[in-house]
Amino acid sequence: MDSRFQLIFSDNRKLFQPGTDLLVISRITAVDLQSGIRFGQIKFLNLYDKTIKGLHISIRCYSENNEPLEGIDPYEYKNISVPSSAVFGTNNTIVFPAQETVFYSVQIQKIIFSDGTEQINEKQADLFVIPDPIDISSDTECQEGIKDYCTNHNISSDRMKYKVQRADVIWQCACGGINPSRTNTCMYCGAHLGDLLFLSNPEYGKQIKNKKKKQIPHKLIKQNETSYDGIIEKIKEEQLRENDRRKMRITEIEKLSRNNSRKLGVVIGIFIICIVFLIWLFFL
Numbered sequence: 001m002d003s004r005f006q007l008i009f010s011d012n013r014k015l016f017q018p019g020t021d022l023l024v025i026s027r028i029t030a031v032d033l034q035s036g037i038r039f040g041q042i043k044f045l046n047l048y049d050k051t052i053k054g055l056h057i058s059i060r061c062y063s064e065n066n067e068p069l070e071g072i073d074p075y076e077y078k079n080i081s082v083p084s085s086a087v088f089g090t091n092n093t094i095v096f097p098a099q100e101t102v103f104y105s106v107q108i109q110k111i112i113f114s115d116g117t118e119q120i121n122e123k124q125a126d127l128f129v130i131p132d133p134i135d136i137s138s139d140t141e142c143q144e145g146i147k148d149y150c151t152n153h154n155i156s157s158d159r160m161k162y163k164v165q166r167a168d169v170i171w172q173c174a175c176g177g178i179n180p181s182r183t184n185t186c187m188y189c190g191a192h193l194g195d196l197l198f199l200s201n202p203e204y205g206k207q208i209k210n211k212k213k214k215q216i217p218h219k220l221i222k223q224n225e226t227s228y229d230g231i232i233e234k235i236k237e238e239q240l241r242e243n244d245r246r247k248m249r250i251t252e253i254e255k256l257s258r259n260n261s262r263k264l265g266v267v268i269g270i271f272i273i274c275i276v277f278l279i280w281l282f283f284l
């Protein structure tokens with residue numbers, strides 16, 4: 001930042017408002033040392049699958065001692081064009097009405113899309129903090145599983161070192177990327193949520209240890225993404241069912257061959273009777 005400006009507050013925690021696919025990814029407060037004017041800058045991430053062309057937010061301002069000050073309602077981001085998964089907000093300097101402003105909270109009121117639709121956030125709920133990613137690079141079994149998965153699916157495994165986490169409307173990928181819950185495929189690395197949850201399961205770690213390079217039953221994972229235990233149960237069930245099917249097939253084959261040999265016996269019997277009858281006719 002220019003020496004004319006001084007940073008007085010910054011927060012890089014990621015926040016989301018339930019009901020929207022728009023994330024606040026950082027906030028700062030700065031002061032213009034020449035004029036004494038305090039201003040803020042908010043960085044957003046568009047997780048919608050469409051372009052945002054306008055945004056209305058409200059801002060509550062607080063002093064250094066957390067006393068409420070005059071806020072801004074609404075602040076409008078006009079004439080923007082933010083495609084899906086793009087960051088915006090750094091071009092907007094929000095001048096605070098109160099010179100003592102240090103902290104502030106944000107609420108998303110209205111999002112206007114380029115297709116003419118709007119999303120109005122009537123609930124005015126508070127924003128939630130997205131927990132920091134949990135590093136799992138020390139969990140070698142899980143890492144090994146994810147590495148195999150990445151190799152099989154042509155995904156770079158370098159960034160895959162975080163625990164997969166799910167919150168209300170978002171999920172955090174092993175690459176650290178935050179995705180909206182409407183998609184099961186990571187917008188940043190292309191990994192599948194169900195697969196990653198399966199690979200993060202300690203049960204799978206044991207499987208790798210026992211059976212190295214065992215292929216992941218992809219279809220099964222996609223059918224049941226809600227819980228790891230569910231996935232394991234499903235695999236066991238499927239194996240049992242497959243065993244039953246195999247047994248049934250064997251019994252059917254046996255039955256068929258028994259029927260065939262019975263038919264053959266009858267034909268041979270008739271044939272012998274005919275020969276005997278002909279020989280008998282011959283000697284008459």
Ligand SMILES: [Zn+2]
Nearest residue numbers: 173175186189
């Ligand atoms: Zn990812």
